[in-house]
Amino acid sequence: MPLQTRAEVFEQIFIIFLGLGTLVGIIVVSYTLYNAYKYRDSEGPTDDEDVPTLGELPTGGKGGKKLFVSFGLSAIIVLGLVLWTYTWLIYVETGPEGDNPGEDALEVDVEGQAFSWTFAYENGVETSSADQGMVVPEDTAIWVNVTSTDVWHAFGIPEQRVKADAIPGESDVTWFATDPLEEGDGDQVVYEDGIECFELCGAGHSNMKSDITVMEEEAFEEWLAEEEAAMEEEEEEDEAEDDANGDEDDDANDEGGDA
Amino acid sequence: MADDFPPMTSIKRWLVTTNHKDVGILYLVTAMFFLLFGGILALLFRVQLWSSGYSILSDSGFNQSVSMHGLLMVFWFLSPIASGFANYLVPLQIGAKDLAFPRLNALSYWLYLFSGILIGISFFQGGTFAGGWTMYAPLNVPMYTPAIEATTGGNATILALTMFVVSITLGTVNFLTTIHRSRAEGMGLWNMPLFTWSWLLTVWMMLFAFAALLAALLLLATDRILLTQYFATDQGSSLLWAHIFWFFGHPEVYIVFFPALGIMFETFQTFTGRRLVGRKWVIIAMVLVAVQSFLVWMHHMFLTTINLEIKTLFMATTIGISLPFDLMVFALIYTMVKGRVRFTTPFLFSLGALVLFILGGITGVFLGAVVLDYEFRGTYWVVAHFHYVMVSGVTALVAGLYYWWPKISGKMYNETLGKIHFAVYFVGFNLLYFPMFLAWDTPRRVFHYQEGMEIWHQMATVGAFVFGFSFLIMFYTFGKSLVSGPDAPDNPWEFARTAEWAIPSPPPLENWPGRPSYRSGHLEFVDDAAEAAAATDGGTATGTDLARADHGHGHELDTHEHEEEHADHASIWPLGIGLGVFVLFVGLGGMTSSVAALIESLDPAYAEAAGLDGEFSYLYSGITLLGLAILTYVLFQFGLEEFNAPEMAIAERWPFENVGNTKLGVWIFLASDVVVFGAAIGAYVFMRIYAGWHTWGPVPDHTWAGLLNTYILLTSSFTVILALVMAERGNKKGLLATLGATLVLGLTFMGVKTWEWSDKFAQEDFWFSGIEYSLYYVTTGLHGLHVLLGLFLASFMIFRIVTIDAYLEDSRPVEFFGLYWHFVDIVWVILFPLFYLM
Numbered sequence A: 001m002p003l004q005t006r007a008e009v010f011e012q013i014f015i016i017f018l019g020l021g022t023l024v025g026i027i028v029v030s031y032t033l034y035n036a037y038k039y040r041d042s043e044g045p046t047d048d049e050d051v052p053t054l055g056e057l058p059t060g061g062k063g064g065k066k067l068f069v070s071f072g073l074s075a076i077i078v079l080g081l082v083l084w085t086y087t088w089l090i091y092v093e094t095g096p097e098g099d100n101p102g103e104d105a106l107e108v109d110v111e112g113q114a115f116s117w118t119f120a121y122e123n124g125v126e127t128s129s130a131d132q133g134m135v136v137p138e139d140t141a142i143w144v145n146v147t148s149t150d151v152w153h154a155f156g157i158p159e160q161r162v163k164a165d166a167i168p169g170e171s172d173v174t175w176f177a178t179d180p181l182e183e184g185d186g187d188q189v190v191y192e193d194g195i196e197c198f199e200l201c202g203a204g205h206s207n208m209k210s211d212i213t214v215m216e217e218e219a220f221e222e223w224l225a226e227e228e229a230a231m232e233e234e235e236e237e238d239e240a241e242d243d244a245n246g247d248e249d250d251d252a253n254d255e256g257g258d259a
Numbered sequence B: 001m002a003d004d005f006p007p008m009t010s011i012k013r014w015l016v017t018t019n020h021k022d023v024g025i026l027y028l029v030t031a032m033f034f035l036l037f038g039g040i041l042a043l044l045f046r047v048q049l050w051s052s053g054y055s056i057l058s059d060s061g062f063n064q065s066v067s068m069h070g071l072l073m074v075f076w077f078l079s080p081i082a083s084g085f086a087n088y089l090v091p092l093q094i095g096a097k098d099l100a101f102p103r104l105n106a107l108s109y110w111l112y113l114f115s116g117i118l119i120g121i122s123f124f125q126g127g128t129f130a131g132g133w134t135m136y137a138p139l140n141v142p143m144y145t146p147a148i149e150a151t152t153g154g155n156a157t158i159l160a161l162t163m164f165v166v167s168i169t170l171g172t173v174n175f176l177t178t179i180h181r182s183r184a185e186g187m188g189l190w191n192m193p194l195f196t197w198s199w200l201l202t203v204w205m206m207l208f209a210f211a212a213l214l215a216a217l218l219l220l221a222t223d224r225i226l227l228t229q230y231f232a233t234d235q236g237s238s239l240l241w242a243h244i245f246w247f248f249g250h251p252e253v254y255i256v257f258f259p260a261l262g263i264m265f266e267t268f269q270t271f272t273g274r275r276l277v278g279r280k281w282v283i284i285a286m287v288l289v290a291v292q293s294f295l296v297w298m299h300h301m302f303l304t305t306i307n308l309e310i311k312t313l314f315m316a317t318t319i320g321i322s323l324p325f326d327l328m329v330f331a332l333i334y335t336m337v338k339g340r341v342r343f344t345t346p347f348l349f350s351l352g353a354l355v356l357f358i359l360g361g362i363t364g365v366f367l368g369a370v371v372l373d374y375e376f377r378g379t380y381w382v383v384a385h386f387h388y389v390m391v392s393g394v395t396a397l398v399a400g401l402y403y404w405w406p407k408i409s410g411k412m413y414n415e416t417l418g419k420i421h422f423a424v425y426f427v428g429f430n431l432l433y434f435p436m437f438l439a440w441d442t443p444r445r446v447f448h449y450q451e452g453m454e455i456w457h458q459m460a461t462v463g464a465f466v467f468g469f470s471f472l473i474m475f476y477t478f479g480k481s482l483v484s485g486p487d488a489p490d491n492p493w494e495f496a497r498t499a500e501w502a503i504p505s506p507p508p509l510e511n512w513p514g515r516p517s518y519r520s521g522h523l524e525f526v527d528d529a530a531e532a533a534a535a536t537d538g539g540t541a542t543g544t545d546l547a548r549a550d551h552g553h554g555h556e557l558d559t560h561e562h563e564e565e566h567a568d569h570a571s572i573w574p575l576g577i578g579l580g581v582f583v584l585f586v587g588l589g590g591m592t593s594s595v596a597a598l599i600e601s602l603d604p605a606y607a608e609a610a611g612l613d614g615e616f617s618y619l620y621s622g623i624t625l626l627g628l629a630i631l632t633y634v635l636f637q638f639g640l641e642e643f644n645a646p647e648m649a650i651a652e653r654w655p656f657e658n659v660g661n662t663k664l665g666v667w668i669f670l671a672s673d674v675v676v677f678g679a680a681i682g683a684y685v686f687m688r689i690y691a692g693w694h695t696w697g698p699v700p701d702h703t704w705a706g707l708l709n710t711y712i713l714l715t716s717s718f719t720v721i722l723a724l725v726m727a728e729r730g731n732k733k734g735l736l737a738t739l740g741a742t743l744v745l746g747l748t749f750m751g752v753k754t755w756e757w758s759d760k761f762a763q764e765d766f767w768f769s770g771i772e773y774s775l776y777y778v779t780t781g782l783h784g785l786h787v788l789l790g791l792f793l794a795s796f797m798i799f800r801i802v803t804i805d806a807y808l809e810d811s812r813p814v815e816f817f818g819l820y821w822h823f824v825d826i827v828w829v830i831l832f833p834l835f836y837l838m
């Protein structure tokens, strides 16, 4: 069975809510306006003897039964809808493969900092919003483990209908699933600024975005291996430099390691 | 009437007045000013949103605009305008002459006004607060603000909000006492008009919700000024803030909406000529909402790391709290049925408010479904939804302005202009907020958005200007009415029921032509003197006597004296206290760099690691001292002033028949203080559990010192009880001795505390040294401040006993002081084990 993506789950629920919401809205608002118009004051004499008078102690008007019928009806709609979505909440919370990251899932550590995102993959490779952004394979469940190194951010990919608060000291875990690439997509699709920050985090908040690239499976594996090799090369160079420069860089590395 | 009370045309009147109608007008006018202020900020960022990345404001300027727009509208506009209506109308609707504590009421207003001025100043102190109206941690602490100078404006904002919350708290104490103790004879709680009902529930919610916010703001202020660490760590700070803030924040939604709802109930009944359908159930629904509003806050945190069980629980409570509103909406709709609906301006606005609220409610159900909420979080869906709800409330408040305008101003307005206003308003509203649903994928508070959204944002910006323009029509309509409108009759609206319409427009200073009473089931004005004369003449015992025996508990004898009693309406000291607090807070707001300098000298290593680099500020230190001096002087004068606010001789007081006004006020105030301490202690427990309870031991070294202080305070509670006994016996020496002993014991407590702290400082454990130290110093410090305040009160009382033999005839102030003092002791009994033993 193909994965039910977050986007699909969201669309299903959203459409139903939108449809019912519009319907209920139109009915209730029209009924309200209809009543206002129908019972508009016509100058003629009134047959209703029981009109409110100035200085009376307040009491209620007639028509309580209708009130409870309408109330009950609205309660049933709301409760029904929300209970129905609860099964989907369980699905979203446990993940597409039953329980937590499955074997084929990809896990990415996402870190927000003012005002960029970094993405760390299982083999130690790191990318950031300053370079190519997040890179993920097609047709895969991707688990993100989101945190922040400074203030509260919120990590979100609108296209994938996934979002997680990035809170310092907390790790917020959630998932999304990529669709298979379509013919004509080539071996990758880049969503420019596909990742946005959804919590006000300071002056640069408005522009705290990152690209996200969905790659064909093999291309992704290749890319990951290449990055790993590049990273190792760089590390060797760093070490060589360290030997020459003393321990200045060590401090920097330590700080990075803490987070 | 007081002869020395200046007329309404004199400026002095408005500076000294304590009359509820005057204060109501002051609130209404000031709130309109802040509506303009917040509105102009909104127009600024709507212009910036014209196209993605378009820029007329700096990045920080944009954030400041959205943050202050939210803060000003929610705090400085919505609650105060409702407060204005309540000030003017609640006493009229329940048949009172004024609020229970008129001077306190004026003080609420002046604190509100000065807090607003402080906000205005904050813009010029290196930029105002820019972290959003939700003030999420840790962006709300100075560490994440670029330069330490820039913190002054942010500090001013936080302190202004603190001042505002104090104003609200005083107001709630006042209104709760008034509504519970000053209802006209025959008006039980059930019989109160719905606007008064909605306001009663509003102030009950305010009492507890704003106390939690006050605690949060106090902790935030210590973080920002004294550089403690409550909201600065990555060990639970963010969640701590979110919990306390939303514990306040959700009830706040109803706090701003309930008064609007009350206005809708009133206007619907008047302009449909029908009584509210299901009135009893509507009241029950509102009570349910008020209680439950404190149990839904985590729905604002669905996307944080709280677990599924808690999410489920809060999803259930959230859905639960939406249902009573369905009932209220249907009650309004069915009230029109078989009515005589007259489309006056206030009715049009109320009907508009109902329609907008229905749309806001439906879009809110979307957010109740957690899976949808995950995706809506932080987007324009939320923005659009809560503007539909909140500004539907504004729409009803505008209805209230038109509805009560003739009563307050004594002039009629032009209906045609009013209807034009409504048309422009309604079109502008929907043009402004509806496109936000269509552009819902846009993240909040950004000005770089996806290209496809541009058309919606442009529509919204156009709508914003139309909407803003509609308010100019309103001001013109009211201005024209004031200048050339025809005089308003007592009751311009057919089928109005409530008491404010039974007296002249505008009402006279003392409101009523006699004592308002509903004992016959209908409002009448009783002349007590004439009736009493008739009774003693041997006239037949009428229902009057029965009613009195039922309701007038022990007050019969006073009736005559009270009739003659002169009520004061003027005091300058509330204004003085407002000014004193204002100056003090301006000074405190600039103290961060001085504290940073202090920390550099205390602990250079810490200061360097934390990047603290401050200079001692003579300017702000001077302003702080000046503020303290002013405040001391005016508080002293406030205490000395003779101010007579007579209690109503005959009133409905359920369920507080046997408590005096002031005592009830003290109890209510202490109830809010319980929540303040509850939140502070809750913060300690939360942070300690987060860290792992046994990660820290007790911070103080000497358990015996804490134990000693416990004994000292308990002994002082005993001496206060003795003081009351002495006062009741009229024993001046005994009273002086026992109050003196209390003072000495309190001072000893503070002495031991000072020794403990200096001992800790000597070991270089400072309030900024770590979160466990911040928690210890701030929580016990907050208690210490309460002790200090108690000592000032005790000293003042001793001064009064020595100078004018006070309290020997009326011992009640000693009793009230005792209540406060016992409360402070009880808090210590809780703090001692928490901080010394566990």
Ligand SMILES: [Cu+2]
Pocket (backbone or CB within 6 Å): A153, A154, A197, A198, A199, A200, A201, A202, A204, A205, A206, A208
């Ligand atoms: Cu952000």
Ligand SMILES: [Cu+2]
Pocket (backbone or CB within 6 Å): B249, B250, B253, B296, B297, B299, B300
């Ligand atoms: Cu809420």
